Amino acid sequence: MYLRGVKELSLTRSEEDHIKAIHTLTRRDGRAATNAISERLSTKASSVTDMLKKLAEKRLLKHEPYYGAKLTLKGEAVALQLVRRHRLWETFLVDRLGFGWDEVHEVAEQMEHVASEKLVDKLEAYLGHPHFDPHGDPIPDKHGRIRQRKTKSLDSCGPGESVRIVAVSETTDGLLRLLDSKGLRIGTTLVVQEVHAFDGSMDVKPKSGSAFSLSKDVSDHLQVEPS
Amino acid sequence: MYLRGVKELSLTRSEEDHIKAIHTLTRRDGRAATNAISERLSTKASSVTDMLKKLAEKRLLKHEPYYGAKLTLKGEAVALQLVRRHRLWETFLVDRLGFGWDEVHEVAEQMEHVASEKLVDKLEAYLGHPHFDPHGDPIPDKHGRIRQRKTKSLDSCGPGESVRIVAVSETTDGLLRLLDSKGLRIGTTLVVQEVHAFDGSMDVKPKSGSAFSLSKDVSDHLQVEPS
C-alpha cells in the first residue's frame, strides 16, 4: 500500500471525513452502506450519495449505486494517512499532554485534518515511532504499512485463560469510561474465571485485584493476546 | 481583558480568520481597512464587507461603513485566544519538533483553529508556560494578558549601542530566511557600528562574527532591547 501520489491532492474536511468513514466501515462490516456512512457522520443519506458521486469522479472510490462504496488504492491511501495522523495525535495527547484515553477522540478528530507531511513525520519521530496508539490500535507508518497483532476477542476465551488487553474496538466514550472505572486499560492482565452460557457474561480476575463480571457487550470489544 | 463568555461561541474558520486579521492590522496600523483585510486573507474587498456585516451582527465588532472595523471586547477576546493558540503551537513546533522558525507559520495557521480550551491549557503547561514565542512575540495567557517588553526598533539605535534581538515584526518567510542566512535570531547580541544617513542602512557587528550591513527595511523590523 503506497501513500505516494497523494501529496498533490487537496481534499476538503468533508471529503476526508467521508473517506475515513468508508474505510472504517469497510474494515468492520466488509462494506460501507450509504445509511451507515450518513449515520457515522450525522448527516442524511442523500448528502452521502452526493458526496459518493463526487469522490467517484475524483477516482477515490468506486460507487455502485444501491450497493455501496469501495475505496480505490488512491482512496485507501488517503484513509490510511488520516488514520495515521489521528492515532499519532492521540498518542501525543495521552503520552505527552496527560489526557485520559477516553477524552482524546474528539480533539484528534480535528487535528487529523491539519495537512503537513513534514509535521506528521516529525511528530512520529518525536513520539519515538510508536506502532500502536493508546487504545492499542496500530499506527500506519509513512508508507501506510500496519503492524498486525494476532489478537482475539476476550469473548472467545474460556475459563483458565490468562490474557493481556491490547486493544479496545468500537471506542465509544461510554465504553472507555466504564473500563476506566473497573481499572481495565491497555496492558492489564486478566484470568478468565467462568463463562455464563445464558447471557454470555463472564467473570474475570485482574492480576492485582478481585474478580468481577463483564457483560458480553463489553468482552466482545476487548482485544486480547495470550499472556 | 477577559476571555470569558467566549466559550459558548462557535465560529467558522473564515470568521476566525477575519477577526484575527482585524486584530493584527489594528495593532499595526491603528485601523483595519476593508482592502487591507482582503489583501491579508487573499480574498476580495466585497467578500470582506459581507463578513464584517455578519460579525457586526454577532457583536464581535463595530462596522462603520467606509471607515473600517473595530473589534468589541468580545471580538478582542476571540482574537487573543487565536493569537495564544497560534504562538503556543509555533513554540511547540520549533522547541519540540525541531522546525526552523521560518517554516512554522503556515502549519500553526491551521492548528490555531483546533478548538479545545483544555488542549491549549495543557499544551501551555507542557511547554513550561512560555511568555514569548520563537519569533519573540508575546503569548497571551489564559485570560488574554500579555507580558509587555520595552523594546525599540533596531532602526532607532545609534552607533556604539549594544542590543539583543528579542522579536521580529512583520514575519514574512522571506525576511525570516534572510535573517537566518546572516546568523541573526532571537537572542543574538549586536553592536551598531555606523548608520548611513542617505539610505538608512546600518552596519552591525554580532558578538561573535564580523560586521555586515543591514538595509533599513530589515533593521526596521528587528525589535531589540539594551544589552
Add this chain to the structure above:
DNA sequence: CACAATTATTAGACAAGGCTAAAAATATGT
C-alpha cells in the same frame, strides 16, 4: 473647489455541502 483616483458597498451569480420530500430500486415475509 471641482474632478479624478481610490476605496468601499451593493447587487447578482455561483459552487460546496447540507436538507426535505418523493421516486426508484432492492430486500423481506408469508
Add this chain to the structure above:
DNA sequence: ACATATTTTTAGCCTTGTCTAATAATTGTG
C-alpha cells in the same frame, strides 16, 4: 411470488462564503 418494508437515489431548495461588475462614498490634486 407478490405485496410491503427498507434502502438509496433524485429533484429541488437553502445557507455559507466566495466572486465580478456596477455604484456610491471618500480622498487627493491641480
